[in-house]
Amino acid sequence: MDTSKMADLVNWEIDEQAFGKLTEHARKHLYPFKWGDNQDIELDVLGYVSNTPGIIYEISNVYNFSESEMSAWQHVFKGYGAHEVDLDLDTLNRSIIITVYFDPNNLAQKKTSSSVLYKIVGCINYIPNFIWFYGLLALWNPQRYMLQM
């Protein structure tokens, strides 16, 4: 059923283009989370928040919930300029509901220089744990664990 022609019951003006860009930004950051049991995760837009500027996403097919990934998602949206990010776990539907709120007084702020810094530093969140562990072992005993070219 095509619901695109239906009117949203919200009490604020929706900037569809801006939220479209936010959704693209979120989809680009989905790939690093697709591993292990969560390799089939998908991101869908559920809709806009009714009473304040914001948008709600659902990440479905989540079989493994971890706190580090939840906080990584918060960084993804806050780096883009979100005022607040709420995450809810729906274990019945195996999904994460992400509600992204934007400050109604500061809607123009979409990307800042801090978000660029986030892109450089934030990739640290996506490095798997075994690489950190291997790095520590290599520091402790480089002769044994360093790869010899």
Next chain:
Amino acid sequence: MESSTLYAPNVTKIVKKNGLSEAIERTDRNIINSILQQFPSKENVFSVNNLNSRVVCLFRDMQTVSYSTLQKIYVLSEKVKKINIMMKRRCVEVQIVKDNQKIPVKIKKRPNIQEIEQCANKFLDKQNIHKSDRRVCAEIVKLLYKMTWGGVACKLTMNLFGDTYQFEVGSLRRISYQQLTSLKKISDLISDIHVNFNSKLLTFKVVRCNEYITLNEIKNNISVKKQKV
């Protein structure tokens, strides 16, 4: 050359258990069996989860469900406390409370009524509605705002076909029986409340106020004529 043939291993007998588990009390089992009769379609998948405080029945792979069916389920027993419709999972959840269970008190934050009224009026100004129907439509839109306040905004269309408005509400994730009852209670003008899981829409009809008044006049005239005869 001899050909070797492989024989499939014997398939284990599939044992079908008829009836519900004996871990569920007889009264609850009777209620569940009565609920099952409301969904005679064999395509529905039915599951029961026996928890400490309640029994949760799930009817999956639903196509459509009407308010009248949910009402029949609700009035079966006072132990039926919650009936929820979950759009994405295409299922209806019925919760049967067990004996001697205290229902926890829920304190809900009430939304700002003035703000909701403003939003409803703003929405209706953009729609082509007759003046005489504005009040009932405003009540419906206000209720939809209250249902979704703070959550995912629903999508609404109102189309007028003859003397009846056809409402279609989309983007709803979960609808409870209590919410549908509140909708029904707004006015007698509201009828034919249905949830379609295929299109993920809540639909209902609203008769135009003038038409309702005219129909009542006709009914009254007919009854007066019968009395005279």
